[in-house]
Amino acid sequence: MLPVRFERPLAWRLLFGGCLFSLLALNGSAFAAEYGDLSGQFLFDGEIPERELLVRKGDAAAKDAAVCSAESVLSDALVVDAETKGIANVFVYLLRASDVHPDLKAGSEEEVVFDQKGCRFFPHALFVRTDQKVRVLSDDPVSHNTHTYPLRNQSVNFLLQANDRKGETVSNPIPELLPMKVECDIHRHMRAYWLVLDHPYAAITDEQGKFTIEKLPAGTHKLRVWHELVGWIDREFEVTIAAGEKTEAPPVKVPAARFEEN
Numbered sequence: 001m002l003p004v005r006f007e008r009p010l011a012w013r014l015l016f017g018g019c020l021f022s023l024l025a026l027n028g029s030a031f032a033a034e035y036g037d038l039s040g041q042f043l044f045d046g047e048i049p050e051r052e053l054l055v056r057k058g059d060a061a062a063k064d065a066a067v068c069s070a071e072s073v074l075s076d077a078l079v080v081d082a083e084t085k086g087i088a089n090v091f092v093y094l095l096r097a098s099d100v101h102p103d104l105k106a107g108s109e110e111e112v113v114f115d116q117k118g119c120r121f122f123p124h125a126l127f128v129r130t131d132q133k134v135r136v137l138s139d140d141p142v143s144h145n146t147h148t149y150p151l152r153n154q155s156v157n158f159l160l161q162a163n164d165r166k167g168e169t170v171s172n173p174i175p176e177l178l179p180m181k182v183e184c185d186i187h188r189h190m191r192a193y194w195l196v197l198d199h200p201y202a203a204i205t206d207e208q209g210k211f212t213i214e215k216l217p218a219g220t221h222k223l224r225v226w227h228e229l230v231g232w233i234d235r236e237f238e239v240t241i242a243a244g245e246k247t248e249a250p251p252v253k254v255p256a257a258r259f260e261e262n
Contacts, residue, residue: 035101035215036241040249042087042209042225042233044080046256051075054189055119063187064142068119073189076124077229078259079207086209087254089125090233091179091195091226093202094216101215104200107132111169114182114192116144116160121182121192123204130173130198136160137167144190146170149181153196157185172196178226193228218243225252229259 052075055062062069079088107129115122117139128134136146138160146168147157153172160167175198184190195202203211220240225233233254241247 034218034243036218036243037212037214037246038216038239038241038249039210039212039246040092040239041084041211041251042090042092042205043251043253044085044087044209044256045253048080048082048085049078049256049259051079052077064119067140067142068187071118073118073120075189076120077191081208084208086205086207087227088205088207088209089193089227090205090209090211091125091127091193091202091224092205092211092213092237093127093195093197093224093226094199094213094221095177095224096175097199097201097217099217100199100201101217104215107200111135113137114146114194116140116184116190119144119184119187119190121184121190124192125179125204126192126194127202127204128172128194128196129200130175130196133169133171134194135167135169138162138164143186144184145186147183147185148194149183150176150196151178151180152176153180175199178224179228216241227254227259230254230261233258 053072054075055069055073057069057072059065059069111133112128114126114134115137138144141162143159143161145157145159148155152174156170158168176196179193179195182192182194201213201216203213205211218241220238222236222238224235225237227233239249
């Protein structure tokens with residue numbers, strides 16, 4: 001005897017398929033709502049200071065003067081926007097993350113670029129993840145060296161020849177607790193900072209002091225806020241992220257005196 005086949009009615013199959021689709025769509029919506037974006041701004045509270053002059057244009061006494069003093073070099077340590085009073089190069093980050101949005105599990109790029117031009121580092125402040133490499137380049141017709149000062153990773157100190165556009169790569173597989181200093185020992189005025197984390201929840205303020213961190217887990221977080229002249233502006237910058245929404249933190253004014261304490 002041939003086995004009997006029980007065919008499900010077409011209406012039943014359509015109903016089941018529709019329910020499954022609705023369930024998947026519902027889960028997708030709920031999943032998307034578990035995260036939200038954060039933005040904010042850090043402002044200088046006081047009279048805007050002039051940027052420190054590190055190398056004067058035409059200074060024949062400067063190291064590699066033909067290149068390094070071809071133009072005046074101003075410090076990037078404290079850069080305040082004249083219009084908004086926004087403070088650039090402030091690091092805002094979550095120290096640890098137990099939950100990371102699936103889109104951000106890995107760095108968007110395998111490498112991030114760290115360049116040198118006019119005897120300055122570009123960018124002055126850099127965020128890099130542990131699964132990314134930093135490719136160090138030079139666009140100057142003189143030699144530079146790159147010397148890192150991490151707390152947890154292996155320090156590096158290597159020479160780049162003039163106009164090296166292939167460069168060297170640096171790996172930092174361990175997350176750091178705070179931004180590390182990076183210097184050129186040949187040209188002592190050259191300094192930058194790298195923040196290394198094993199998750200994506202960090203930002204560096206732009207020229208207007210603004211920052212955005214995307215797809216943070218919903219809930220309350222205590223972020224760290226760090227600037228090279230101040231150290232900790234705030235070790236527990238508390239924000240509450242609304243699920244599926246863009247949260248804007250109130251602007252934070254940092255007193256001018258804080259930049260003169262260290």
